[in-house]
Amino acid sequence: MKNLLREVLCSRVYDVARETPLEAAPKLSQRLGRSILFKREDLQPIFSFKLRGAYNKIAQLSPEEQARGVITASAGNHAQGVAFSARRLGIRAVIVMPQTTPEIKVAAVRAFGAEVVLQGDSYSDAQAHCEKLVESTGMVFIHPFDDPLVIAGQGTVGAEILRQRGSGLEAVFVPIGGGGLIAGIAAFLKAILPDVLIIGVEPFEADAMYQSLAAGRRVRLEQVGIFADGVAVREVGRHTFPLCREHVDEIVRVSNDEICAAIKDVFDETRSVMEPAGALAVAGLKRYAAERESRGGAWVAILSGANMNFDRLRFIAERAELGEAREALFAVTIPERPGAFRAFCAAIGQRVITEFNYRLHGRAQAHIFVGVAIRDRSDAATLLEHLRQEGHEALDLSDDEMAKLHIRHMVGGHAPEARDERLYRFEFPERPGALMEFLDKLGGHWNISLFHYRNNGVDFSRVLVGIEVGDGDLPAFGHFLERLGYPHVEETTNPAYRFFLGESRP
Structure with missing residues (x-):
């Protein structure tokens, strides 16, 4: 703990990062009946707090390590943080990203002078390839969250909050992915202001820290939702977990609709558009406010990033009213x-x-x-x-997630001729050939009776498929799903499907 506090206070982040403002949110404050403040990390040079930890780590590498160059696997803000920092320090940087990464993010990393290697359909694929490159090249791996110097760099956010609002502070709401940001903020603030509440916020579909704290050990999630891709982490860090277990008071989980509503709230206050992970803390603050009374102090929400793909705005606007x-x-x-x-x-x-x-x-x-x-x-x-x-x-x-994603756009009645129809939601990687790969593996064994595709501007498209599969074919069909390897959820018993598209109700 002493080392961490020292590293926070002696960090190198201000060579590149700025001290971001702590701004009042008057509309949300009036609505919730308490003092709400936004910590504007979206105003960093790369529009995200990730620059702090990446630079603090890279700047403190030895001359021999810097000469070897740095490498990381990321499709998001950490990639830009590493690329920006390496350019500032004159170090070679390689970023491994999934092939499904939107071109806007690839272009942003290349604009900072980093070399981009596209590999695989998912972050896991990119990470595995990154590990091979580390072994073969000897480059220094920069972890996105599970490194003491990265945690200390992110902890400077807490130090700024203390300087900007040291008195009358009741709670700080922090988004959680791997835990680097909240571990740094919580450890620093609790050492100075032990009574301040540190509340973590995670999506229901990416709640690795919540599950880990409940189990008393690090839990690896089988699947994570990718809507808030900045916090879509399967397993929290071995450094961040014990810090969170000791210093975080509570974790609030929120739905994607609540995140969309929070993006709208931030826009109404600031006229800035957060990425989903960037507005996560505001969503958690609102849910917490609906369930708890305030002690009268200020509540701070960390706006962690604003690297939003424009194509996602349609989906967010559509779901914000439901979330609110x-x-x-x-x-x-x-x-x-x-x-x-x-x-x-x-x-x-x-x-x-x-x-x-x-x-x-x-x-x-x-x-x-x-x-x-x-x-x-x-x-x-x-x-x-x-x-x-x-x-x-x-x-x-x-x-009902399927009703909101698909059914509302394709209400068209039942299909009397469909027999033994089974309904599945799939996540297809948004790349050429993904649909053909699905059809090739399906072969001529089963007939597709329903198909609905909608691109929401993310790395993976959500697809609704109806397939005629008799009871006798279920084992073979299960084997097909395993070979396919795409995340999927069966929706055959979903009431919205039965109501509008499935077999006629008795």
Whole structure:
């Protein structure tokens, strides 16, 4: 601990990094009824805090190590931090990135003078290739989070918060990936202000630190969600884990929709657009505020990065209202007779309808997919109960991931001819040949009965596929899925699928 505090105070980060402002967030403060401050790490030269740790590590390499050059595996902000730092120090840098990395990120790293090696479809593939290059070239590996000097560099964020708001500080909310940022901030602040709360924030689908602290040991996740790619880490660090276990008070987990809503909140305050991981702390702060009372001190959220791909904005804008509980999605059944549609609209009342999808289903009844503006979650529950009291069979789909990703865009009725249809969500690497690889491995064994693809501007595309597979073919189909190797989730029993696309309900 003494070494870490000394390394924070003696770090070299200000050769390249700036002391970022701690800004008030008046709109969010008024809404939540407490003092909210944003620590603007998005204002660093590479638009991310990652520059601090990367430079602090590289600047303290020996002359012999610097002569060997530095290497890392990253598709995100750490890559830019290493490239920027190496250029500043006149050191050769090699960055190994997955082939699926968006060109904007590859171009940004190359613009800093680093050599880019594209390898594999995932970060794991790139990391494995990076390890081989380290062995064959002797270059120095710069870890994105699990290195004492990297942790100390990130800890300078905590030192700045102390200088900028040393009194009246109640809680600091920090995004967690591998744990380097929160380990540095927590260790430093707890040594000076032991009563300040350090709250980590993770997505539900990438919660390696939460799982590890609950188990009392480092847990390796089988899969991680990639929406907040800046924190999509399967296993936290051997250095960061004990620091978090000792100094972090609590971890809050949030949904992707809550992250989207937080991006909108930050934009409303600053007119800056955070990447998903960059707004993660704000999402956690809002969830924490909904569940806990404030002691009266200021709450700080770390805005950790703003390297957003423009193509992702469509998806984020679409989901922000759901994340803010300003919109609810319903599946509603109405009788197929004159006047039924009008009766349904009367049941909705004066509420704003945000989306409406309808298709005739037989002559007895019709299924409707409808989005409605609401005040909060309790308002949605009130509306659902009202619809049922008015005689409409209704289902709230606001938390159904498949309904929000796919069904809302492809409501088209059932397929009477489809037999033994099984539904799967896949993540395809966004690269040429990915679909053909899927079809080649599928071969002529099973018929595709449904296919929906939507690119959301990330490294992997989400694909919904219906395949006709009889019970006798299930073992062979399971073997196909294993050979395919793409992340997937079966959705055959999903109520939204049954309602709009699957077999007719009895």
